[in-house]
Amino acid sequence: xxxxxxxxxxxxxxAAQNGLFVVSVEISKDNDVxxxxxxxxxxxxxxxxxxxxxxxxxxxxxxxxxxxxxxxxAGLTSPFKVLRQWKKEVGSEIQLTRKSGERVNATLLxxxxxxxxxSFLRKAxxxxxxxxxxxxxxxxxxxxxxxxxxxxF
Numbered sequence: 001x002x003x004x005x006x007x008x009x010x011x012x013x014x015a016a017q018n019g020l021f022v023v024s025v026e027i028s029k030d031n032d033v034x035x036x037x038x039x040x041x042x043x044x045x046x047x048x049x050x051x052x053x054x055x056x057x058x059x060x061x062x063x064x065x066x067x068x069x070x071x072x073x074a075g076l077t078s079p080f081k082v083l084r085q086w087k088k089e090v091g092s093e094i095q096l097t098r099k100s101g102e103r104v105n106a107t108l109l110x111x112x113x114x115x116x117x118x119s120f121l122r123k124a125x126x127x128x129x130x131x132x133x134x135x136x137x138x139x140x141x142x143x144x145x146x147x148x149x150x151x152x153f
Contacts, residue, residue: 003060003067010059011035014052020044021084023074031067036074036081040088044073079146086111086147093150094118099143105150115140116147 008025015022015037023036037044037052049071056069080086089108096118097103106120117138124131 003065007033007056007060010056011052014055018048020048023081033067033069035071038074038085040084076151077148079148083111083113086116089149094147095150096147097145099145
């Protein structure tokens with residue numbers, strides 16, 4: 001798509017003006033554009049999605065190159081894709097899968113450009129079958145396959 005940069009810029013502009021951030025912009029070879037957005041301290045609303053759709057359609061001329069546009073929010077069960085999603089969940093429980101395949105439920109203690117710090121319980125070695133110990137680890141993003149929030153009701 002020739003207008004990809006213009007479209008991404010429009011999404012970023014709208015997000016910045018409305019307390020949102022862009023998680024991803026995916027454009028298929030058939031010009032199907034899928035924009036995923038999130039917010040730091042609130043839920044993304046239908047009005048946010050409609051507003052961004054209208055803003056992008058005004059900024060990027062469909063007559064020049066036709067495209068279909070879908071705007072959606074990052075789902076509650078979707079893996080984190082950008083640093084702001086990690087930072088939003090600091091202090092919360094997450095489910096993290098390491099590249100080795102090991103899955104752990106942990107509290108996200110911090111997140112920065114290099115990686116994350118998590119805290120979790122694991123079986124204490126050499127102690128009783130029910131003995132647990134708290135472990136704190138720093139992981140690089142390159143060591144993490146996926147991570148997503150744990151939803152509690």
